[in-house]
Amino acid sequence: MITNKVAVLGGGSFGTVLANIAASNGSDVYLWVRDSEQALRINSEGANSVYHPELQLSSNIHASENLDEVIKGSSVILVATPSLIFENILKRISSNINKGAHIISCTKGIKLDPFRSMSDIISNNINENDNQVGVLSGPNLAREIADNKVAGTVIASNSKDLINDVKRILSSDTFKIYSSNDIQGVELAGALKNIYAIICGMADSLEVGENALGLILTRSMAEMSRFAVAKGANPITFLGLAGMGDLVATCTSNLSRNYQLGYHLGSGLNLEDAKQEVGQVAEGIRTLEVIKNESTKLDIKMPLVDSLYNIIYKSAKSETLIDDLVNNPHEVDVEFTY
Secondary structure: OOOOEEEEEOOOHHHHHHHHHHHHOOOEEEEEOOOHHHHHHHHHHOOEOOOEOOOOOOOOEEEEOOHHHHHOOOOEEEEOOOHHHHHHHHHHHHHHOOOOOEEEEOOOOEEOOOOEEHHHHHHHHOOOOOOEEEEEEOOOOHHHHHOOOOEEEEEEEOOHHHHHHHHHHHOOOOEEEEEEOOHHHHHHHHHHHHHHHHHHHHHHHOOOOHHHHHHHHHHHHHHHHHHHHHOOOOHHHHHOHHHHHHHHHHHOOOOOHHHHHHHHHHOOOOHHHHHHHHOOOOHHHHHHHHHHHHHHHHOOOOHHHHHHHHHHHOOOOOOHHHHHHHHOOOOOOOOOOO
C-alpha cells in the first residue's frame, strides 16, 4: 500500500535536511535518531540543536528513537546513517519494511570483508521482488542545503517509479534532482571522493598552490574512474554531479568534514586529534582502508590513495603527498576517451 509516510533513518546533518525538505513538501516524515532525548528535543523545539540549531523544522517531522515505529507503513525509506552502523540498521528493519516500499541509500561509504556498497547491503537484506533500491548522491553540503542555497543531486535506480517518487518527495526550488541508472557509478563516486577531500584539505594546509590543487583534483578523478570501471561502473558517470560535482564541492570547501580532517592532519595533528577537531563522522577514513585493500587486491593503480594511506597509517610525512604524485611514473592524462 502506498502511503504519504516517509522514513528518514539518521538524524545527523544530512538526514535532518532531507527530512525537512520532504516534510516541507507535504510528506508525513518520521525521523529516526538513536537518542530518545534528542528525539524529544526535536519534537518539542522544532529544531535539531545538535546539527542545525538555526534551522526551523517542518511540523510534519516526527522524531523517534523507535525504529519499528519509524519504518512501519513507510512508502519511502531514506537511509542516512554512518556506514559503520548501516548494515545493522538494515538487518533490524528488514522484516518490517512495507511491500512496495522504496529504500534509498544516502550514505557515502563502503564496507570491507567482503567489499560491499551500501546498496549491496540493502539488496542483501530485503526481498527485491517486493522492494526497489536506489542511491542518492551529489554535491550536497548539508550546511548549504539548510541555508536554502541551490544544490543538485542524483537519484540512481533501475526503477522509474522509485526515481519519480524521490523527485516528488525531495525536489524544491533550491534542490534539483537528476536521474541515473548507473547505481554502481553514482555510489562509488560519492564514497571515493571523500578520500580525495582529505587529500585536498591536507594539500591546502601545506599551501601547495592552486596549480597543484588542480593537478590533485584531476588525478583524483582519474583514480576514481579507474577504480569504478574495474568494478563495472560507467566512467561517464564521473563527469556528472555525483562525480565531478561532488568532488569539486567536497574538495574545496571547509564545510566538508573530510576536507576539515585533511586540513588538520596537514597541520600536524594525529588522526585521533584531527577527528576530535572535526567533531562529526568523516567517512573518508573508513573508505580509505577499504579502497586501499581492494585496489591492492585488484592491482588498480591509485597513487594518491597509496600516499594518504602511508601518511595516516605508516607515519609518512604529509609533505610526501606532492612528492609521490610528481614522481609517479604514470603519465597518461585522460584514460577513458571512448
